[in-house]
Amino acid sequence: MPLKDTLPKNWPPNLPYLTTPSYSRSLIPTNLSALRTKPQDIADIPPNTPRGPCNLVKITPIATPTHPANGQSGLFATKDLKPGTFILRYIGEVHASSDLDPDPHSESNYDLSLEREHGIGIDADKKGNEARFINDYRGVAERPNAEFKEVWDEKRKERGMGVWVLPEGKSGKGKGIRKGEEILVSYGRGFWGARKNTEGARDRDRCR
Numbered sequence: 001m002p003l004k005d006t007l008p009k010n011w012p013p014n015l016p017y018l019t020t021p022s023y024s025r026s027l028i029p030t031n032l033s034a035l036r037t038k039p040q041d042i043a044d045i046p047p048n049t050p051r052g053p054c055n056l057v058k059i060t061p062i063a064t065p066t067h068p069a070n071g072q073s074g075l076f077a078t079k080d081l082k083p084g085t086f087i088l089r090y091i092g093e094v095h096a097s098s099d100l101d102p103d104p105h106s107e108s109n110y111d112l113s114l115e116r117e118h119g120i121g122i123d124a125d126k127k128g129n130e131a132r133f134i135n136d137y138r139g140v141a142e143r144p145n146a147e148f149k150e151v152w153d154e155k156r157k158e159r160g161m162g163v164w165v166l167p168e169g170k171s172g173k174g175k176g177i178r179k180g181e182e183i184l185v186s187y188g189r190g191f192w193g194a195r196k197n198t199e200g201a202r203d204r205d206r207c208r
């Protein structure tokens with residue numbers, strides 16, 4: 001784990017900060033080979049991208065009562081960012097789908113799908129980097145200003161997930177991100193649908 005002064009500001013004290021992904025033991029050789037094979041048409045991480053804290057963003061506690069994640073944190077831009085800019089990688093534990101019951105990642109609010117065919121995901125619940133603090137745009141802004149899009153790490157020869165400023169022309173809306181603005185993606189309806197179902201089931205259980 002990096003020394004304290006190489007951690008991003010506001011990083012939670014007891015959460016391991018990762019500069020490269022950690023690989024779960026659940027990954028079998030076919031998963032590893034899928035992770036180490038570059039798919040066509042995915043962008044490389046820009047070669048000058050530093051490992052460790054990203055100077056384009058800052059983790060910021062949210063203390064705005066009208067913000068739906070009030071009391072939690074969000075990720076904010078420290079500079080103006082042009083449409084299509086690579087911001088940082090989403091780093092966490094890379095894992096395969098699990099036969100365990102319960103699935104150790106099914107309840108995580110930080111688990112992102114990386115590769116569907118083998119069920120590979122990246123879970124930043126228990127360790128990760130600044131990207132784990134990116135909130136969903138719903139209830140915060142009219143639309144997202146960033147997106148998760150796969151990237152290839154040429155140095156490590158591995159697939160990963162990147163956070164990119166929405167490009168110009170994507171839904172005609174990519175205008176870039178201004179300094180001080182919150183970085184917001186769309187988690188997708190599936191994320192919120194799954195939580196609605198879980199909460200609904202919990203409410204039903206409570207009523208029994």
Ligand SMILES: C[S@@+](CC[C@H](N)C(=O)[O-])C[C@H]1O[C@@H](n2cnc3c(N)ncnc32)[C@H](O)[C@@H]1O
Binds near residue numbers: 072133134138
């Ligand atoms: C990946 S985390 C985002 C970072 C989180 N705010 C934190 O401080 O750790 C996802 C969680 O953030 C919260 N969240 C993110 N976007 C939200 C939104 N638009 N409305 C309500 N809650 C949101 C929810 O609790 C969600 O489960």
